[in-house]
Amino acid sequence: MLYEQDQVMQAFKIYSILAINGKGNKDDLRLYIADDSIRGLVDQFAHEVECTLLVVGDVIYMVPLALNSPFHVSNETIKTKHLPSRAVNADIYMMYIAIIILFGEFYDSYQSTEATRDFIRMDDWLNSVNDKLLSLKDYDREKLMELEKKYEYNWIAIIDKWDALDDIKENVQQTARTISRMSFMNVVKKFLEEQELVNEIGNREIQLTEKAKAIIQRYYMELEYNREILEFIYSLEERKGESDASHI
Structure with a gap:
């Protein structure tokens, strides 16, 4: 054409x-909505850099x-800009797992394509x-x-990192410097807020x-690699239930 x-x-x-802002107001970019040819071109430009556009x-x-x-947020950027000093790759993987679990809490363990809770x-x-x-x-x-090879996640390091976080002070007022599980969750929440993925209400x-x-419904659950990770993490619920039942 x-x-x-x-x-x-x-x-x-x-x-x-x-590309510069990561987003734009629909009114300011009205030609993208109104002109099919221009929209097609913009979509092609985005496709060339492995991106998609969501209205x-x-x-x-x-x-x-x-x-x-x-335009993907690199691991190095996450470590230097979003995680505490001396963060390692295990911190990044733990952040990914926390995000996967958070999204799953809203989508019935990824069994639903519509959010099943408001907050x-x-x-x-x-x-x-x-x-x-x-x-x-x-x-x-x-x-x-074996699971590490299959999913390319360092599960042992994630478990060790989580165990090392201090959970004794979870009921004490948290600060950004407190080394605890809740403070880590606050770091993940802040990252998601900066990416405009969650709001604190x-x-x-x-x-x-x-x-x-929009991202979860249209892309996140559809990618084959993501699908396997999601199914594995939420199979842990069933495994826990079986383990609990074995003590009855």
């Missing part, structure tokens, strides 16, 4: 705004779909993470090493944003 020079320039202008309410978001996208308390999120990591500890070390309760819901 041939495009006029003006269409190409208009499309590139819209793409540039989205959510009055906002257009540019969302990276692949790790090799230049979650930080304590409940923490307890869910703790329960699943405790279930993971039931595997012997050899089995965990008071009383230590958080809710998903419309951006998060």
